[in-house]
Amino acid sequence: MTNEYWFEEKDVFLEISSNTSTKKFLPGVLRLSTDSRDQTVLSWVQLIGRTQQEETNENNKTNQKLESDWCVVDNPNGLQKSNILNIPESIPEKKSKNNGNSHENIANKDINSHNKELNHIPDYLPRSDPYIADRSFSLQVSRFEMIKIFENRSEGYSINFCTENKEEFHLFFLLGEPNTLLEAILKDNPQLEKSHKDSNDPNSPKIYSKISTEKPLKTKSTLQNIWSSVKKYSKKQVEVLQQQFKATNEEEEFQKQIISQDESRLENLNLEIRNIKTIGTRGNMAVNEEIWKGFLDENGRVKNPTQLQKIIFYNGIDPKMRQLIWKFLLGYFPMESTEEEREEIQKTKKRLYQQVKTQWENIIPEQEKNFRKYRQRKTQIEKDVYRTDRVIGIFSEDNSPSMMMMRDILLTYSFYNFDLGFVQGMADLLTPIISVMQNEEDSFWCFVGLMKRVETYFLKNQPGLREDMLILRSLLKLLDPEIYNIFVSDRRSSEFIFCFRWLLVCFKREFAFNEIPLLWEVVWTDFLSDKFHLFIAVAILQVNHDYFIAKYQDFDSILDFLNNLSGRLDLVSLLNNAELLVQNYTQKIPLVFEKAKNKLITLENVSSPNIDSDKNRIDNLPQKSHDKSNNEKVLKRSTSQPERNSNKIVGISKLYHV
Amino acid sequence: MNEEEEKYDLKIILLGSSKVGKTTLVNRLTQGTFENPEQTTGATFSKKKYQGELQEYTFSIWDTAGEERFDSLSSFYCRNSGCELILYDITDRNSFTNLDRFFDKLQYTNEDSFVILIGTKLDLIEETSKLRKVTLEEGKKKANDKNSYFFEISSKTGHNIQELWETVGDLFEKNSQKNEIKHRQDNNHFQINSFTNNQKKKNCC
Numbered sequence: 001m002t003n004e005y006w007f008e009e010k011d012v013f014l015e016i017s018s019n020t021s022t023k024k025f026l027p028g029v030l031r032l033s034t035d036s037r038d039q040t041v042l043s044w045v046q047l048i049g050r051t052q053q054e055e056t057n058e059n060n061k062t063n064q065k066l067e068s069d070w071c072v073v074d075n076p077n078g079l080q081k082s083n084i085l086n087i088p089e090s091i092p093e094k095k096s097k098n099n100g101n102s103h104e105n106i107a108n109k110d111i112n113s114h115n116k117e118l119n120h121i122p123d124y125l126p127r128s129d130p131y132i133a134d135r136s137f138s139l140q141v142s143r144f145e146m147i148k149i150f151e152n153r154s155e156g157y158s159i160n161f162c163t164e165n166k167e168e169f170h171l172f173f174l175l176g177e178p179n180t181l182l183e184a185i186l187k188d189n190p191q192l193e194k195s196h197k198d199s200n201d202p203n204s205p206k207i208y209s210k211i212s213t214e215k216p217l218k219t220k221s222t223l224q225n226i227w228s229s230v231k232k233y234s235k236k237q238v239e240v241l242q243q244q245f246k247a248t249n250e251e252e253e254f255q256k257q258i259i260s261q262d263e264s265r266l267e268n269l270n271l272e273i274r275n276i277k278t279i280g281t282r283g284n285m286a287v288n289e290e291i292w293k294g295f296l297d298e299n300g301r302v303k304n305p306t307q308l309q310k311i312i313f314y315n316g317i318d319p320k321m322r323q324l325i326w327k328f329l330l331g332y333f334p335m336e337s338t339e340e341e342r343e344e345i346q347k348t349k350k351r352l353y354q355q356v357k358t359q360w361e362n363i364i365p366e367q368e369k370n371f372r373k374y375r376q377r378k379t380q381i382e383k384d385v386y387r388t389d390r391v392i393g394i395f396s397e398d399n400s401p402s403m404m405m406m407r408d409i410l411l412t413y414s415f416y417n418f419d420l421g422f423v424q425g426m427a428d429l430l431t432p433i434i435s436v437m438q439n440e441e442d443s444f445w446c447f448v449g450l451m452k453r454v455e456t457y458f459l460k461n462q463p464g465l466r467e468d469m470l471i472l473r474s475l476l477k478l479l480d481p482e483i484y485n486i487f488v489s490d491r492r493s494s495e496f497i498f499c500f501r502w503l504l505v506c507f508k509r510e511f512a513f514n515e516i517p518l519l520w521e522v523v524w525t526d527f528l529s530d531k532f533h534l535f536i537a538v539a540i541l542q543v544n545h546d547y548f549i550a551k552y553q554d555f556d557s558i559l560d561f562l563n564n565l566s567g568r569l570d571l572v573s574l575l576n577n578a579e580l581l582v583q584n585y586t587q588k589i590p591l592v593f594e595k596a597k598n599k600l601i602t603l604e605n606v607s608s609p610n611i612d613s614d615k616n617r618i619d620n621l622p623q624k625s626h627d628k629s630n631n632e633k634v635l636k637r638s639t640s641q642p643e644r645n646s647n648k649i650v651g652i653s654k655l656y657h658v
Numbered sequence: 659m660n661e662e663e664e665k666y667d668l669k670i671i672l673l674g675s676s677k678v679g680k681t682t683l684v685n686r687l688t689q690g691t692f693e694n695p696e697q698t699t700g701a702t703f704s705k706k707k708y709q710g711e712l713q714e715y716t717f718s719i720w721d722t723a724g725e726e727r728f729d730s731l732s733s734f735y736c737r738n739s740g741c742e743l744i745l746y747d748i749t750d751r752n753s754f755t756n757l758d759r760f761f762d763k764l765q766y767t768n769e770d771s772f773v774i775l776i777g778t779k780l781d782l783i784e785e786t787s788k789l790r791k792v793t794l795e796e797g798k799k800k801a802n803d804k805n806s807y808f809f810e811i812s813s814k815t816g817h818n819i820q821e822l823w824e825t826v827g828d829l830f831e832k833n834s835q836k837n838e839i840k841h842r843q844d845n846n847h848f849q850i851n852s853f854t855n856n857q858k859k860k861n862c863c
Contacts, residue, residue: 376752383677384697424676424697424725461730497734501700509699556666556703556718563702 251491258488262474266589287311287325288318300339302328308335313527316518322436329524330449332442346442353441357412381410381422388427392513394435402434409434409444416448423458426451428505432516453524457504465503469496472503472534478588479538479581483548492555498562502537510540515571522575528582535585539577540569666705667715668830669738671767673760674745675753676724679778679813683745684721686813687823698723701735708827715830717741729759736766740833741774741826748777748810751791754800761804770837772829773806774822780812 285291291311297303308328317325327333332349333342360374368375385407389395394402409430414422430447437443456464473496476484488494501509506523508516523533541548544561552558672680681695688704701722708715720739722732736742744760746753757775764773777797783790794810801808807825811818 379752380676387677387694387696389696390694423727424723425699427697428699458727460727462728492734492737495734497700497731500731504699559701560703 251489254491255488255494258473258494259477262470262477262488265470265474266478285311285315286318287315287321289321292321292325296339300342301337302335305335309525309527313522313525317521319517322517322521323438323442326433326436326446326521326524327442329521330446331452332445332449349445350441353412353444356416357408359415360411377414377422378411381407381414381427384422384424384427385410389431389513392431392435395431405434405440405443406430409440409447412444413447413451417451417455420451420455420458425458425504428508429454432508432513432520435513436517454506462504465500468503468531468534469499471531472496472499472537475534475538475581475585476541479584480542480545483541483545486548486552487558490554493558498555498559499537501563502540503533506533507536510566510569511571512567519571519575528579532578532582535578535581536574538581539574540565542581543569543574543577665716666718667708667834668717668740668826669720670717670741670743670826671720671722671732671736671739672743672745673722673732673736673763674724675726675747675750675756678724678745678747678750678753680724680745681721682813683743683776683778683811683819684719686816686819687719692814697725700728700731708823708830710827710831715827717826717830726759732760733763733766736763739767740771741830742767742771743774743776743826744806745776745778746792746797747779748792748797749779749782749789754792754796757800770833772833773804774825775801775804775806775808776822777808777810778813780810780817781814784815 287308295302295304295308302308312325312329328335333345337345360378363371363374385403386398388406394400395406397403406427410422410426413426414420429450430443433446433450434443437446451458454464456462456467473484473488473494476487486493487496507519511519519536523536526532529535540562544565547561548558551561672684674680676697681698682692684704685691685693685695688706698721701720703718703720705716705718708717720735722735742760742764744757746757748754761773764771775797777792777794797810798808807829809818809822809825811822813819
């Protein structure tokens, strides 16, 4: 009892970070107390900066919230075994009964309603903003050890300290009068030696770091000195910083939203994935006539379509065989059709094509005059036909047969699928088909098959494309979280619009014309995944991982960079990388589920739009073992999960970064 | 820090129906060439220096797809734009009647941005004016109604290209002078706010 004390400081700007995450806090109340067991409790409550959303959330459950604002250190097991940061949870009643005096003071303050807390808010802060329970936390440690102090003159100090369990924490203070503080700390911590960030430049930020690890510290006095040296802000400083932090918080909120959306999308992603571990030899063993014939039974049916898809996926198709096999890949010929049936299909389709084509061919000039929609389509198509792949031999001459074929097919398609009509990008999808088929009717039906795959890309506002961009983003989160974080931390890049061209025309503009057939037939097999093109996109981003880490500036820079990759990408190695990424994905997905489960347990008290659905789903998982009825104490629960306690830093990142 | 890390003083965005000559104009401005480019998918951007009275500026020029179905994208690209070049083809009546769809995009651009309406393909009517479907007066009137500047150009012959570029630069310089004065006034009255604004800029770039 005698060594108990508590200490409190208001208006502290605080930043806590671990290796994996950083969280900034608005001005709050920081409390430090020590109990009879020599456990130090550091608790902090944010006072301002609540968003509209949080306000509504809180209004909905005011009573609950008021009871769960503080974490209480009354669980000896929890104390000794676990020094993790906890979401404040239970009411400190027990404590006030047990301990009395100074702790009771804290306890009373804590349970009391907003009114009391409002008194803590300095006059110059908006009174309408009661504190946010969600943004409070407490940290229990028995001994702190200063590791490093980093002085950044314009902003404040960062202080690294380490608990006896070797967890490292990093507190960042924005301070009014740094010198006083610094002196206090240094006086108490003789083991900290001064150096400069840049050892040659005495004006560079100073670093005080611990050289010897032997001497344990007089923890209490150190911390007390820190807090007591914290100077309050002047009114103006607070205003400025408050606005800055508000902006940062909004961004963070936005980012959080994205990330949680991406996570839940990942969990629900139902990609058809086959997990086969070989790497393709693309090009070397392409499906030639011999291989192809081996696949047909006596009636000409494809005996083992999956095997065929597999071979195509890994090796591609011999250029001579594309004309035939593409028809199967694009659904023109069903795999199970006999040779005879195919002849029949081809005849019928030829007739049908001509039937649709004559519809626009028979439009007489006067009729055309009164048919604005047709006129517009025709002009639009002609405009694009005259500027698509003109560097390619068969399209280079004005009004060449292939060029006219392109026009006729597009015009016929716009009648065949009148609602969709013609949209820019379609011509890009058609030219490789024409160059392979070299026949109008066959090209048309293959084009129809291709358009079926990507039709939603071309609707107004491109719903299919947008969905794929979001899946791409989720995949990136899983497969290359580092660059994912870079993109989502920038609002403009977070929409992944820089991938628009890739996806719309399936990388047609990124590779040479003669590389497109291989790329597309690999994608069309749907062999490893029906979203293989998205894995290719991830592969392209990942190949440039280092660039994004080192040079990322903003959306403009990334668009410019990606546009300039065109023609400089190595197709075969990208396909191989994409393939590895599919494998990577299958291995990581179970982990995602595992993580979601942990998240639920840790974040039970935090309101998040996705938690409820997660919870229901996870509740139904057979692995769930902990006792639902005893769920009042997060702390208890976390101790019943030993595997998680072994990695507390991860626990922090979950709390503050999800 | 790095020579690749360039800041752009002005973002120029080109808008207009398909095949009115947006990419061609960009090529003319940045490379001095004239050719028949492929249709633009998504957007591309290039940069061009402008020699101002006192210093040199770098402008970024954004080329967008004219396709109507990708309209929502051009709204996205319009953000932060300080100058909009809205193009129509003087031999294509539709590209002129469609203009309002692009003027609508101005709501996404910077508040102080300026607009230049441009009639393209002037070379096509040099031999015979039969091909002209939009008169000079109509163009001027439209520009006037929309409170924008106006040019008729030819990217093929280079007619009015230099004048257009000078105008962009002039308007930019005038705008930034105005901003500077305003900024100074703001500074005197609200020192803290301007500090915050600067900070914000730093954060988002």
